[in-house]
Amino acid sequence: MKKILVTGCAGFIGSHLCEKLLAQGHEIVGIDNFDPFYDVSVKKRNLDNFLSHPNFSFIEADLAERENLKDEFHEGVDLIVHLAGKAGVRPSIEDPTGYIRANVTATQNILDMMKDRGIKKMAFASSSSVYGNTKETPFSETMDVSNPISPYAATKKTCELINYTSHHLYGLDIVNMRFFTVFGPRQRPDLAIHKFTKLIREGKEIPMFGDGSTARDYTFIEDTLQGITGAIDYLFQNTGVYEIVNLGNNQPVLLRDMIAAIYEATGEKPNIKQLPMQPGDVDITYADISKAQKLLGYQPKFDFKEGVKRFVEWFDKINPSIP
Numbered sequence: 001m002k003k004i005l006v007t008g009c010a011g012f013i014g015s016h017l018c019e020k021l022l023a024q025g026h027e028i029v030g031i032d033n034f035d036p037f038y039d040v041s042v043k044k045r046n047l048d049n050f051l052s053h054p055n056f057s058f059i060e061a062d063l064a065e066r067e068n069l070k071d072e073f074h075e076g077v078d079l080i081v082h083l084a085g086k087a088g089v090r091p092s093i094e095d096p097t098g099y100i101r102a103n104v105t106a107t108q109n110i111l112d113m114m115k116d117r118g119i120k121k122m123a124f125a126s127s128s129s130v131y132g133n134t135k136e137t138p139f140s141e142t143m144d145v146s147n148p149i150s151p152y153a154a155t156k157k158t159c160e161l162i163n164y165t166s167h168h169l170y171g172l173d174i175v176n177m178r179f180f181t182v183f184g185p186r187q188r189p190d191l192a193i194h195k196f197t198k199l200i201r202e203g204k205e206i207p208m209f210g211d212g213s214t215a216r217d218y219t220f221i222e223d224t225l226q227g228i229t230g231a232i233d234y235l236f237q238n239t240g241v242y243e244i245v246n247l248g249n250n251q252p253v254l255l256r257d258m259i260a261a262i263y264e265a266t267g268e269k270p271n272i273k274q275l276p277m278q279p280g281d282v283d284i285t286y287a288d289i290s291k292a293q294k295l296l297g298y299q300p301k302f303d304f305k306e307g308v309k310r311f312v313e314w315f316d317k318i319n320p321s322i323p
């Protein structure tokens with residue numbers, strides 16, 4: 001049994017991860033500040049699934065405030081999974097400073113705390129958005145990612161860089177996990193599959209940005225969790241680690257096919273409005289996962305349509321009032 005600190009524990013990925021690690025017998029300290037990026041009641045509902053577990057303790061704190069990391073909660077922590085942050089590409093264009101604070105400043109605070117407290121290991125939530133509009137596919141970790149096209153992407157790349165600096169200076173072991181559009185039950189309400197399902201259930205039309213030919217390498221939450229636990233195991237088994245790994249699915253799905261899959265899962269008739277592409281959006285994300293396969297034993301298993309079906313079932317369960 002290890003003591004693992006999970007930041008962003010009330011969020012979509014963080015709440016699933018806490019449940020999985022608790023089921024594996026670990027002791028978990030979770031931190032979240034209930035950032036109002038989306039409805040706080042959704043985060044509280046996520047947290048309720050494991051808040052009373054005897055091996056879980058929760059701290060409500062903003063990681064961008066240095067003072068909040070002076071607490072005793074990190075005594076004996078073996079490893080940090082740092083998932084907290086402001087997600088979302090489009091809102092970052094409106095609020096770049098907020099993203100720098102929640103993503104970069106908070107990450108630097110954690111790195112400083114690790115150095116001060118002798119916590120050696122961290123798995124960090126980076127993003128496929130660092131690849132920007134790279135034309136070459138699939139995206140490999142060796143590619144140059146110096147051209148982020150949104151403040152969000154720029155903050156994630158910056159975090160990978162400051163993580164390297166702390167690895168170099170203080171010998172911290174770090175795996176940067178580049179997630180690729182994670183979906184499944186509890187998916188953030190701002191993300192397309194969730195947003196579209198809600199609109200369909202409300203009898204409204206779906207806004208489709210562009211002609212539907214953009215593509216995303218959607219990754220089902222259980223596959224992402226398998227990648228994160230692979231990174232945790234790798235960190236516990238090795239020292240001198242600084243790695244960047246893609247945790248995608250290696251199977252991009254066209255926007256129009258994603259929309260068709262949701263209509264199929266909901267059993268409703270298509271009602272789609274085409275709109276211009278949005279600034280900051282990339283054309284395609286497509287992960288080369290060979291490094292994660294080799295290093296972490298990562299092997300995504302979920303069929304996209306099956307994942308969408310599971311999402312819709314969850315959505316209908318938590319929204320019984322939507323006809």
Ligand SMILES: NC(=O)c1ccc[n+]([C@@H]2O[C@H](COP(=O)([O-])OP(=O)(O)OC[C@H]3O[C@@H](n4cnc5c(N)ncnc54)[C@H](O)[C@@H]3O)[C@@H](O)[C@H]2O)c1
Nearest residue numbers: 008011012013033034035062063084085125127179181182
């Ligand atoms: N979901 C995806 O498809 C995806 C893709 C790439 C990267 N990521 C990254 O993975 C991580 C988790 O994503 P998610 O989809 O679960 O997002 P989420 O918004 O559901 O979870 C993030 C959590 O972090 C918390 N948080 C934000 N700022 C904080 C702060 N300053 N102090 C403490 N807590 C704070 C939020 O309240 C939230 O509960 C994020 O860093 C995100 O950028 C997610």
